[in-house]
Amino acid sequence: xxxxxxxxxxxxxxxxxxxxxxxxxxxxxxxxxxRIDADGKIEPQDWMPEAYRKTLVRQIxxxxxxxxxxxxxxxxxxxxxxxxxxxxxxxxKVQDEGGHGLYLYSAAETLGTxxxxxxxxxxxxxxxxxxxxxxxxxxxxxxxTIGWLVDGAAIMNQIPLCRCSYGPYARAMIRVCKExxxxxxxxxxxxxxxxxxxxxQRAMVQDSVNRFxxxxxxxFGPPDANSPHSEQAMRWGIKRIxxxxxxxxxxxxxxxxxxxxxxxxxxxxxxxxxxxxxxDYGQIDWDEFWNTVNxxxxxxxxxxxxxxxxxxxxxxxxxxxxxxAQKHQPQTQKEAA
Amino acid sequence: MTTTATALKDWPLWEVFVRSKQGLEHKHCGSLHASDxxxxxxxxxxxxxxxxxxxxxxxxxxxxITASAPEDKDALFEPAADKIYRHPxxxxxxxxxxxx
Numbered sequence: 001x002x003x004x005x006x007x008x009x010x011x012x013x014x015x016x017x018x019x020x021x022x023x024x025x026x027x028x029x030x031x032x033x034x035r036i037d038a039d040g041k042i043e044p045q046d047w048m049p050e051a052y053r054k055t056l057v058r059q060i061x062x063x064x065x066x067x068x069x070x071x072x073x074x075x076x077x078x079x080x081x082x083x084x085x086x087x088x089x090x091x092x093k094v095q096d097e098g099g100h101g102l103y104l105y106s107a108a109e110t111l112g113t114x115x116x117x118x119x120x121x122x123x124x125x126x127x128x129x130x131x132x133x134x135x136x137x138x139x140x141x142x143x144x145t146i147g148w149l150v151d152g153a154a155i156m157n158q159i160p161l162c163r164c165s166y167g168p169y170a171r172a173m174i175r176v177c178k179e180x181x182x183x184x185x186x187x188x189x190x191x192x193x194x195x196x197x198x199x200x201q202r203a204m205v206q207d208s209v210n211r212f213x214x215x216x217x218x219x220f221g222p223p224d225a226n227s228p229h230s231e232q233a234m235r236w237g238i239k240r241i242x243x244x245x246x247x248x249x250x251x252x253x254x255x256x257x258x259x260x261x262x263x264x265x266x267x268x269x270x271x272x273x274x275x276x277x278x279x280d281y282g283q284i285d286w287d288e289f290w291n292t293v294n295x296x297x298x299x300x301x302x303x304x305x306x307x308x309x310x311x312x313x314x315x316x317x318x319x320x321x322x323x324x325a326q327k328h329q330p331q332t333q334k335e336a337a
Numbered sequence: 338m339t340t341t342a343t344a345l346k347d348w349p350l351w352e353v354f355v356r357s358k359q360g361l362e363h364k365h366c367g368s369l370h371a372s373d374x375x376x377x378x379x380x381x382x383x384x385x386x387x388x389x390x391x392x393x394x395x396x397x398x399x400x401x402i403t404a405s406a407p408e409d410k411d412a413l414f415e416p417a418a419d420k421i422y423r424h425p426x427x428x429x430x431x432x433x434x435x436x437x
Contacts, residue, residue: 184437185430
């Protein structure tokens with residue numbers, strides 16, 4: 001929907017010049033701050049501080065990368081889904097994730113960073129993506145658990161982003177959230193069906209929940225006390241709710257769902273706190289989290305290699321499409337080019 | 338033929354998109370003839386936002402728009418009709434789980 005080729009107010013053929021720090025910039029900054037304070041939206045052609053732009057490019061491109069890499073652990077089960085129905089559902093879900101990646105890359109491109117650059121950063125390992133996808137999907141229940149817990153956590157994170165101060169990102173998130181509801185429900189329903197099955201199937205669900213629970217809690221990011229960038233992101237209206245508050249919301253919403261499902265969440269410290277009106281929970285293993293973020297999780301290398309291979313294997317398709325388009329271009333356009 | 342008449346005849350068609358409110362997307366609201374992009378913006382302001390209907394306008398040359406053919410409608414959109422599992426309502430979730 002949005003492209004980076006936005007140069008409203010610029011004369012054709014003129015490159016937008018970098019604006020020097022000046023009185024004019026101070027004036028722009030004031031207008032920007034006022035807009036943020038009034039809970040307004042920033043749009044691609046508006047002036048914005050460089051740090052705001054950089055933060056958004058980083059966040060939105062990482063978000064896009066997560067959608068794309070997130071197709072891999074679930075894609076692993078498409079050919080082995082237990083029924084045609086579950087296979088069709090899983091294909092539809094993985095297809096949605098690809099679509100979400102595309103919405104987000106487009107939103108990031110409105111900030112002036114090209115898609116080639118973003119992909120190059122992903123493929124070189126410079127850009128991060130959600131750590132949760134660096135864990136393997138070992139049994140069919142993992143597909144259900146990813147829908148229920150991983151997508152559940154992602155939804156918690158994404159709902160406040162629908163009110164993000166950057167217009168294209170907020171609008172992309174609204175679209176994503178609308179589609180995400182099916183993802184969580186199909187996962188939970190798949191687990192419900194397994195829980196009504198054999199003891200072996202129930203054990204499979206419990207094993208899957210045991211492996212994913214703590215990783216999902218870590219998805220919300222480091223505790224507020226150790227999250228140095230959060231405050232600035234809050235000030236800019238990029239982040240609306242703190243990591244710890246989102247994590248708490250997720251836990252409070254998930255415990256009753258686990259009870260209905262009939263699984264145990266693997267945390268002996270998990271219990272209702274009457275005074276706080278929230279669930280208390282145990283310590284998250286942050287060393288393990290950072291170790292995975294920094295490239296040493298069980299599947300980091302495999303995920304990245306698969307991604308790079310898919311991109312390289314697709315080169316002939318991109319070349320062929322371009323060659324075809326050039327061949328069929330009207331004569332006049334060819335001459336002008 | 339006067340210069341003005343020639344110009345009018347040669348003014349290309351532009352599609353106009355208006356953002357009605359801060360934060361919302363631009364929506365198509367109609368088209369108009371204008372000599373160039375700046376001119377089209379000005380005309381769009383006068384034609385489509387006289388009662389403060391917008392906070393931002395896009396104009397796009399109509400000839401730049403590629404549209405799907407009406408006769409392709411079934412081929413393009415019908416395949417989604419039987420994929421009801423793409424909708425959250427396809428899944429039965431016990432009531433006590435609440436909103437999901």
